[in-house]
Amino acid sequence: MRIGLFVLGLIAAVYAAAQDASFTPEQAQRYQRLVGELRCLVCQNQSIADSNAPLAADLREQVRTQILAGHSDDQIRSYVTARYGDFVLYRPPFKPTTWLLWLGPFLLLALALTVAGIFVRRRTRAAPGGEPDREHLRRLLDEESR
Known part of the structure; x- marks a missing residue:
């Protein structure tokens, strides 16, 4: 049983490393920071980094794609809020709404x-x-x- 869990953990680690292999260390930090700042719209009490919901996976992929495309953090936040509203941000901007x-x-x-x-x-x-x-x-x- 322990060996099976170890192998499963090893496979998951290799898979995660393979997915983020295209990131530079700076991009990986930006990615982790951004997915930690965005709220899962399905779970609402979890960030998209912590959520297993399909929408959260889609948002993580969008963030990843935009980082690789060279967009700034502000451009990525603007894209996500334009699509999902200010509620998606854990720290929404201070404005009349x-x-x-x-x-x-x-x-x-x-x-x-x-x-x-x-x-x-x-x-x-x-x-x-x-x-x-x-x-x-x-x-x-x-x-x-x-």
Whole structure:
């Protein structure tokens, strides 16, 4: 069983090396960086580097082809976003259509802090606070004793 797994791993490594044999070391680094930055549209929580979905394999091949064609990283990102939209990027650009995506977490935090502040303020107003008014208590006791 162990020998079979070893042979299978060896075959996979040779196959992967043969596929990327046309890359220079710099191109291989660019490829790994780019496929790590692009989101799998099928899985949505994985990069195309980590996904086994057919669409992710297609996107990896497109990135590979464009790197070999000499396109820059920005040109490749522009091509992919033109085809699939900003959602394909893990770090979409800050523009009017993505403002809510970038600012949403901060707005939700501000809203939560505001609601918590209102809640705490109401609780402290309703609860008796601090030292009791001794003069007021003395008058109440005097009235009761009469």
